[in-house]
Amino acid sequence: MEKQWYTISVYSENNVGLLNRISGIFLKRHINIEGLNVSKSEIEGVSKFTIVVFTTEEWTRKIVGQIEKQVEVIKAYYHIDDETIYQESALFKIKSDLLFDERQIQNIIKESNSQIVTVARDFFVISKTGRRNEIDEMHDALEPYGIMQFVRSGRIAVSKAEMPITNLLQEFQNQ
Structure with a gap:
């Protein structure tokens, strides 16, 4: 598989230590984080991590899967550059x-x-x-x-496609 730029968006609760655990996921796989930005998201009380890596889609998919196993993480997505602004x-x-x-x-x-x-x-x-x-x-x-x-600065990005995170959060709140 060919390496390319990926933007990983992670929506999470704002808890101490999560950034350290997320960066450990990249460290274990010897993948360098090329850019990192953390800010509040469009959803109140939810933070958004924007992480930029240069690797293969296979590794990106595995990393996103590991990130989503973190308790505070609500959802993680990845996109190639053509899919983001x-x-x-x-x-x-x-x-x-x-x-x-x-x-x-x-x-x-x-x-x-x-x-x-x-x-x-x-x-x-x-x-x-x-x-x-x-x-x-x-x-x-x-x-x-x-x-x-x-x-x-680290990259700031929004996806061109609609992100289903808001609907996902509403479903959790209604349960």
């Missing part, structure tokens, strides 16, 4: 003098549809939201000028 965010901290002395920096900002978040005496910060490859391209373009700091 997703974004990442990044911040780039650059020396301030480059903003004014290097015209190419201004071109990079404009062409990448990014924004200057703040300007201080010694540095300025650029914010970029987009797909992983867009952020990587911007990083590669800025790297020759010197990046003082760089940080990227």
Whole structure:
């Protein structure tokens, strides 16, 4: 089977220690978590983990099965990139003098549809939201000028198809 990017969505109760147990599932299988985001979901009292991995569908299916065995987990799903709408965010901290002395920096900002978040005496910060490859391209373009700091968020994603999690939760509540 061919490796590809998978986005795993895990809906769960918000309990201490669950993230540790979920990451242990990946550790046991020697699969690296490429991106991780945890937030509240569209359902009150339910958290959503968005986990990005680069592996085979067979391994992804096995991992999702193991995740669903965790007591606090309500339901887990996985999708390929074509089945989701997703974004990442990044911040780039650059020396301030480059903003004014290097015209190419201004071109990079404009062409990448990014924004200057703040300007201080010694540095300025650029914010970029987009797909992983867009952020990587911007990083590669800025790297020759010197990046003082760089940080990227985990993927945030919604599925293109309707997620049956809300109906599933309503069924549990009605029992």
